[in-house]
Amino acid sequence: MAKITKEQYEFVLARIEELLPIVDDNTPANDRNAVELTVMSDVVIDYEKEHYPIGKPTVAQLIQLSLDEKNMSQKQLATEIGVSASRISDYVSGRAEPTLKIARLLCATLVISPVAMLGY
Numbered sequence: 490m491a492k493i494t495k496e497q498y499e500f501v502l503a504r505i506e507e508l509l510p511i512v513d514d515n516t517p518a519n520d521r522n523a524v525e526l527t528v529m530s531d532v533v534i535d536y537e538k539e540h541y542p543i544g545k546p547t548v549a550q551l552i553q554l555s556l557d558e559k560n561m562s563q564k565q566l567a568t569e570i571g572v573s574a575s576r577i578s579d580y581v582s583g584r585a586e587p588t589l590k591i592a593r594l595l596c597a598t599l600v601i602s603p604v605a606m607l608g609y
Contacts, residue, residue: 549583555599
């Protein structure tokens with residue numbers, strides 16, 4: 490696929506906004522508007538992969554996101570896994586990395602994939 494410009498990308502986004510109210514789950518896949526929406530969506534995905542790549546989250550980000558999802562405080566997490574609240578703060582701020590033992594407890598408590606915790 491040829492590279493698209495930012496202006497083309499913005500045009501495609503605007504066209505998608507026009508198509509979204511027209512195309513729904515009951516629209517046949519071969520409908521002209523449904524096909525156009527699919528093509529436009531693919532263009533946006535390709536453009537955003539190149540210009541707005543999403544990196545893998547850090548350990549600190551994983552912990553913070555999981556705390557937010559569980560509506561849990563750092564202090565509650567510290568109590569649950571048996572470390573100080575300041576230690577959890579160090580992990581969340583990125584000042585320290587958890588040991589393998591603590592990482593295992595964090596994964597179990599916060600339901601974080603060990604693969605994500607290891608950065609793969």
